[in-house]
Amino acid sequence: MQELAQQLSNLAKLALYQELETYPKPGLVSHIDNGSHTDMDHAIFLRSINALGGYFHELVMAGINNVSFDKLKLLAIAAETRMLKVTNGINTHRGAIFVFGLLIPGLSYLISRGLDSETLSATIIKNYSSDLLIHKPNPASHGSKIREQYQLEGIIDSACKGFPLIFAALKELSSYKECYTNETYIRLKLFFYIMQHLDDTNLVYRGGIDALKYAKIEAAQLSKIECNKMQYDAALSLHHDFISKNLSPGGSADVFAAVVFLDMVRQIWG
Ligand SMILES: CC(C)(COP(=O)(O)OP(=O)(O)OC[C@H]1O[C@@H](n2cnc3c(N)ncnc32)[C@H](O[C@H]2O[C@H](COP(=O)(O)OP(=O)(O)OP(=O)(O)O)[C@@H](O)[C@H]2O)[C@@H]1O)[C@@H](O)C(=O)NCCC(=O)NCCS
Numbered sequence: 001m002q003e004l005a006q007q008l009s010n011l012a013k014l015a016l017y018q019e020l021e022t023y024p025k026p027g028l029v030s031h032i033d034n035g036s037h038t039d040m041d042h043a044i045f046l047r048s049i050n051a052l053g054g055y056f057h058e059l060v061m062a063g064i065n066n067v068s069f070d071k072l073k074l075l076a077i078a079a080e081t082r083m084l085k086v087t088n089g090i091n092t093h094r095g096a097i098f099v100f101g102l103l104i105p106g107l108s109y110l111i112s113r114g115l116d117s118e119t120l121s122a123t124i125i126k127n128y129s130s131d132l133l134i135h136k137p138n139p140a141s142h143g144s145k146i147r148e149q150y151q152l153e154g155i156i157d158s159a160c161k162g163f164p165l166i167f168a169a170l171k172e173l174s175s176y177k178e179c180y181t182n183e184t185y186i187r188l189k190l191f192f193y194i195m196q197h198l199d200d201t202n203l204v205y206r207g208g209i210d211a212l213k214y215a216k217i218e219a220a221q222l223s224k225i226e227c228n229k230m231q232y233d234a235a236l237s238l239h240h241d242f243i244s245k246n247l248s249p250g251g252s253a254d255v256f257a258a259v260v261f262l263d264m265v266r267q268i269w270g
């Protein structure tokens with residue numbers, strides 16, 4: 001079981017790393033530039049990813065032992081504290097800590113019992129939705145304020161439903177892989193699919209509800225481009241546009257990493 005923990009933890013870190021290295025994602029940090037961020041850079045993200053390895057390992061063991069939601073919450077809060085320590089207080093992966101905090105225990109619960117990992121979404125609903133329904137985030141968080149103001153579906157609501165967008169995006173990714181071979185093209189297409197469908201509170205916090213609408217329209221257009229070069233050029237132009245408007249879809253980045261993770265898991269465990 002320690003081997004499973006090591007494998008899944010490594011894949012989770014790799015997925016976060018692949019998200020970071022995918023370029024050009026609009027307004028986001030990568031190995032090329034800091035996007036719309038003045039307080040984060042590539043090195044901070046690498047430190048944050050490394051600091052999360054132990055958490056991912058703990059999550060696998062937690063799923064194997066089917067621990068309670070309250071215990072998962074304590075692991076996530078401790079991981080967030082470690083993240084904030086290595087980033088000097090910057091929120092690099094709060095969304096990822098939450099999303100992986102449910103996906104990994106759900107997965108290790110299934111894999112360790114020889115059950116079908118295709119039932120992950122249903123397992124998350126079965127194991128955690130009653131606790132998620134009464135889980136209260138910090139009312140002063142950016143996300144909480146935005147959700148209340150605009151009545152948007154948030155990260156907890158989507159977890160309650162078993163992360164439907166993550167599994168829809170995973171299906172999309174399979175179809176892209178059947179049709180296309182260029183890795184950058186496939187990753188950007190996946191990113192824009194997610195951005196088109198996610199109510200990303202980071203975008204609303206920085207640019208109001210119109211920024212979210214604008215981002216979704218742009219993403220829908222980019223996701224339709226069939227030519228590698230044209231897609232890359234349009235993505236680069238949107239990246240610069242987001243920088244000029246100080247926009248950043250941080251939530252989409254975390255969801256993207258989760259889909260990349262599940263895709264790698266699927267290649268190993270089916
Ligand atoms: C439930 C919690 C995750 C709290 O959520 P809440 O929304 O209330 O808190 P926020 O502080 O707003 O953080 C939520 C982060 O989630 C990402 N996100 C946003 N929208 C979505 C979405 N629709 N679906 C999925 N994920 C979403 C987003 O994180 C990413 O962006 C961050 C970079 O943001 P940045 O632009 O820097 O923004 P800020 O730092 O906020 O401010 P400025 O710089 O703009 O000034 C980066 O971190 C990405 O990760 C949101 O930031 C949760 O905290 C909670 O309850 N935790 C309990 C423990 C737990 O996790 N348990 C899990 C297992 S039980």
Ligand SMILES: Nc1ncnc2[nH]cnc12
Pocket residue numbers: 019020027028029030035037040092093248249250251253254
């Ligand atoms: N690459 C990235 N840039 C900015 N915020 C993020 N949150 C998660 N990944 C991110």
